[in-house]
Amino acid sequence: MSNNFDVVVIGAGPAGYAAAIRCAQLGLNTACIDKSIGKDGQPTLGGTCLNWGCIPSKALLDASHKYVEAKNELAEVGINTGDVSVDVPKMIARKDEVVAGLTGGIAGLFTGNGVTSFAGTGKLLSNKQVEVVDHDGGTQVLAAEHVILAPGSVPVDIPPAPLTEGVVVDSTGALEFDSVPGRLGVIGAGVIGLELGSVWNRLGAEVTVLEALEDFLPMADQRIARDAKKILSGQGVDIRLGTRVTGAEVTDAGVVVSFDDKDGSQTLIVDKLIVAVGRRPYTDELLDPDSGLVVDDRGFLAVDDTCATEQAGVYAVGDVVRGPMLAHKGTEEGVMVAERIAGFKPQVNYETIPSVIYTHPEIAWVGKTEQELKSEGVEFNAGSFPFAASGRALAANDTQGMVKVLADAETDRILGVHVLGPQASEIVAQAVIAMEFDASAEDLGLIMFAHPTLSEALHEAALGVSGHAIHMMNRKRK
Numbered sequence: 001m002s003n004n005f006d007v008v009v010i011g012a013g014p015a016g017y018a019a020a021i022r023c024a025q026l027g028l029n030t031a032c033i034d035k036s037i038g039k040d041g042q043p044t045l046g047g048t049c050l051n052w053g054c055i056p057s058k059a060l061l062d063a064s065h066k067y068v069e070a071k072n073e074l075a076e077v078g079i080n081t082g083d084v085s086v087d088v089p090k091m092i093a094r095k096d097e098v099v100a101g102l103t104g105g106i107a108g109l110f111t112g113n114g115v116t117s118f119a120g121t122g123k124l125l126s127n128k129q130v131e132v133v134d135h136d137g138g139t140q141v142l143a144a145e146h147v148i149l150a151p152g153s154v155p156v157d158i159p160p161a162p163l164t165e166g167v168v169v170d171s172t173g174a175l176e177f178d179s180v181p182g183r184l185g186v187i188g189a190g191v192i193g194l195e196l197g198s199v200w201n202r203l204g205a206e207v208t209v210l211e212a213l214e215d216f217l218p219m220a221d222q223r224i225a226r227d228a229k230k231i232l233s234g235q236g237v238d239i240r241l242g243t244r245v246t247g248a249e250v251t252d253a254g255v256v257v258s259f260d261d262k263d264g265s266q267t268l269i270v271d272k273l274i275v276a277v278g279r280r281p282y283t284d285e286l287l288d289p290d291s292g293l294v295v296d297d298r299g300f301l302a303v304d305d306t307c308a309t310e311q312a313g314v315y316a317v318g319d320v321v322r323g324p325m326l327a328h329k330g331t332e333e334g335v336m337v338a339e340r341i342a343g344f345k346p347q348v349n350y351e352t353i354p355s356v357i358y359t360h361p362e363i364a365w366v367g368k369t370e371q372e373l374k375s376e377g378v379e380f381n382a383g384s385f386p387f388a389a390s391g392r393a394l395a396a397n398d399t400q401g402m403v404k405v406l407a408d409a410e411t412d413r414i415l416g417v418h419v420l421g422p423q424a425s426e427i428v429a430q431a432v433i434a435m436e437f438d439a440s441a442e443d444l445g446l447i448m449f450a451h452p453t454l455s456e457a458l459h460e461a462a463l464g465v466s467g468h469a470i471h472m473m474n475r476k477r478k
């Protein structure tokens with residue numbers, strides 16, 4: 001086998017594997033190198049997302065939500081279940097099966113599309129050469145016309161709470177508990193803290209989340225964030241803002257977490273502690289000093305809008321570059337770079353990246369928040385619609401939350417859509433489509449939505465921008 005390729009991709013997460021598959025589909029002789037080892041001790045593809053991120057966390061979120069429904073909610077709709085109990089090892093094993101199916105699927109896609117896969121560590125050398133060190137220490141050097149760096153990210157550690165196997169864990173460890181902890185502490189009320197905190201809270205843990213900031217979910221629309229906090233607190237997740245963790249000591253009585261808040265120094269004793277304070281780019285062993293590339297002071301690789309680095313023919317995509325650390329953002333960057341290498345000119349629209357937090361209800365948004373528009377001095381109109389007034393949400397016994405549409409006061413162009421509610425992740429996709437086509441709130445209001453659907457709440461919120469919502473009191477509006 002020749003070691004010369006048109007494209008070599010380092011990293012087979014959603015950014016790298018999508019880039020590699022698209023390159024091969026476009027007729028480019030493509031190799032992809034990944035160093036991950038799965039739970040079974042074998043090389044695995046799919047990166048963080050498939051192995052330790054999006055997919056396993058959603059498998060546990062969906063399973064734990066079914067448990068809550070069975071235990072607390074089915075009786076309300078006339079279904080008596082009797083005693084409902086949780087089998088954590090079975091839930092974890094099923095999550096592992098889902099992961100194995102999908103990671104194996106990527107291997108199948110590589111074979112089917114003709115991507116040459118290398119299991120090992122890739123390092124960018126000079127002149128677009130890439131060294132591969134396999135898991136037995138064997139080394140070879142690949143030469144490429146183009147190199148795509150997609151090494152992803154890893155959890156950030158904090159000195160006051162060093163990880164301790166099975167007790168003080170990061171997100172990966174929090175997907176592997178073999179029983180429900182009685183008391184669970186979470187450091188960080190970000191996306192991971194809320195999602196994994198929700199999983200174990202639903203299964204019965206007493207969950208306390210310690211967040212350094214005074215604001216809850218500052219990146220979300222603050223009205224939505226306020227309502228979400230109230231709902232999550234009502235579910236039993238104790239979210240304490242403005243706390244600074246100063247230490248975490250593993251003792252026989254549990255993990256003693258010390259923190260400072262507005263009332264002074266406090267302690268909290270928990271059985272397990274999840275550290276979920278963000279992720280950092282994973283560039284260990286990625287760049288040879290002769291590669292011509294260095295990371296910035298936060299560990300990211302600098303790229304332009306087309307994901308080109310300052311070295312001609314070398315690109316970087318996914319969590320290792322600026323922008324939100326989201327799988328779909330990385331995938332679109334990977335596809336864009338593949339197509340640009342093949343001579344096409346696609347772009348990623350960074351203004352319409354959807355964000356979703358998969359709590360229940362889900363929190364999802366795209367575009368600008370109300371507080372961002374205000375701080376930028378943009379005049380806007382807002383329309384909102386509560387799920388409590390949605391026929392479908394009432395029928396489904398799932399009525400918490402609302403949809404909120406923000407539109408430019410002059411042009412009516414949609415600037416942001418914010419959803420707290422059932423299937424918010426699916427509803428926000430419709431808003432992304434509308435914004436991609438530069439829709440106005442009126443355009444969305446003129447479109448026919450099937451009845452009864454949860455999506456009708458988006459329709460009504462868009463109508464509400466001009467005061468035309470049908471299922472709201474708007475007597476004086478024209």
Ligand code: FAD
Binds near residue numbers: 010013015052319
């Ligand atoms: P990664 O998925 O991290 O993949 C990079 C791969 O490259 C890894 O396999 C790594 O081992 C490999 N690699 C690194 N360096 C080298 C090297 N030198 N040589 C060879 N291989 C190398 N995002 C969402 O959009 N939706 C979600 O619901 C979601 N849920 C998440 C839940 C959790 C618990 C976590 C931790 C993350 C979640 N994310 C979610 C974030 C998402 O997983 C990442 O944004 C995404 O995986 C980034 O893709 P990537 O391809 O850039 O990197």
Ligand code: NAD
Binds near residue numbers: 355358
């Ligand atoms: P995050 O940035 O979402 O949240 C981290 C939180 O920890 C922040 O609120 C921060 O203020 C807080 N924090 C930081 N240091 C702290 C400290 N010392 N004490 C207390 N609080 C502290 O990061 P995350 O939740 O770790 O997630 C990492 C990345 O993974 C995110 O960028 C996210 O986009 C991605 N992710 C996405 C999804 C999804 O799309 N549903 C799910 C999980 C993860």
